[in-house]
Amino acid sequence: MIRVLQLSDPHLLADPGGLCRGRPALACLQHGWEQTLAQLGQPPDLLLISGDLCQDESWGGYIQLRQLLERWELPVALLPGNHDHGALLRAALGRQAWIAPARVPLAGWSLLLLSSHRPGAVAGWLDPAQLAWLRQQLATADQPLLVALHHPPLAIGSPELDRIALQRPQELLDLLRASPWVRGVVFGHVHQHWQGELLRPSPGPSLPLWGCPSTLAAFPAAQPCPLGRPNWPGGRCLQLAADGGITTRLLRWAPWRAA
Numbered sequence: 697m698i699r700v701l702q703l704s705d706p707h708l709l710a711d712p713g714g715l716c717r718g719r720p721a722l723a724c725l726q727h728g729w730e731q732t733l734a735q736l737g738q739p740p741d742l743l744l745i746s747g748d749l750c751q752d753e754s755w756g757g758y759i760q761l762r763q764l765l766e767r768w769e770l771p772v773a774l775l776p777g778n779h780d781h782g783a784l785l786r787a788a789l790g791r792q793a794w795i796a797p798a799r800v801p802l803a804g805w806s807l808l809l810l811s812s813h814r815p816g817a818v819a820g821w822l823d824p825a826q827l828a829w830l831r832q833q834l835a836t837a838d839q840p841l842l843v844a845l846h847h848p849p850l851a852i853g854s855p856e857l858d859r860i861a862l863q864r865p866q867e868l869l870d871l872l873r874a875s876p877w878v879r880g881v882v883f884g885h886v887h888q889h890w891q892g893e894l895l896r897p898s899p900g901p902s903l904p905l906w907g908c909p910s911t912l913a914a915f916p917a918a919q920p921c922p923l924g925r926p927n928w929p930g931g932r933c934l935q936l937a938a939d940g941g942i943t944t945r946l947l948r949w950a951p952w953r954a955a
Contacts, residue, residue, distance in 0.1 A: 698802050698936040700842070701732055701740035704884030705748040705910035707779060710756030717913045721751065722760055724929060724952045728911035729768060731949035732931055739770050740933065742802065746884035746908055747777025747813075747846030749785065758788035765792055773800050776813035777846040777885060778820070778860075796845070797826050799833060805936045808833055810845040812862055820847025820862040820885070827867055837877040840940040848883045848907060852890050853918040861885070869894060872903060880942045881905040882934065887915035888926065889946050906944055908932045923948045 750757035772793040796809035812820030847862040890907030909930030917926040930948040
């Protein structure tokens, strides 16, 4: 069993004490890490942070993240979101983490990281070169795949967020739906729990998709929170089984408070 911890949308700043949405972003991310360890009982096999890493798109913000990850000492995969600077992210963290687009090898699985970042835009985009790369990865796959991107690839039922989801997603959805190796899709951006599915040709099983809460702040929920805490920060733990199955556990914790 491989355990992947997904945290998302920390919105860090160059100032380590800086506030985003009225909250200290760095302290909230550290608090979230501590809370997940307490709930899981042990570190995950891989940490996935699914975008909007740095609100002000600054070198200092990525250095804050690098210093945190050096202390946490575990494998890390990172996705750029609309609040990110791709070149600075790669320069600051390219030696510490897998950065999308990339294939992350896991024991009996692979994690495919897609970059839906488009400079100057809030909505997401996958360019033709990346779709071609994904097509090749799917064509040569011989083990179960988990796919991750920042922007949701379909509407979640929130008019405000659906306007800034992944644009022109149909080719991506067709590729994912057609591959028997893709067992799940995870995304950030929406600052909330969300679960849905893509139907596949019968008799194939449907493809599950999961959205992730933010470590910083929640957006109004499009679906009820299974834990009854839609306004709390949170994350998601994905357990990847040797038989190709995925189980998930939604994590929530009380917001950070100054000591």
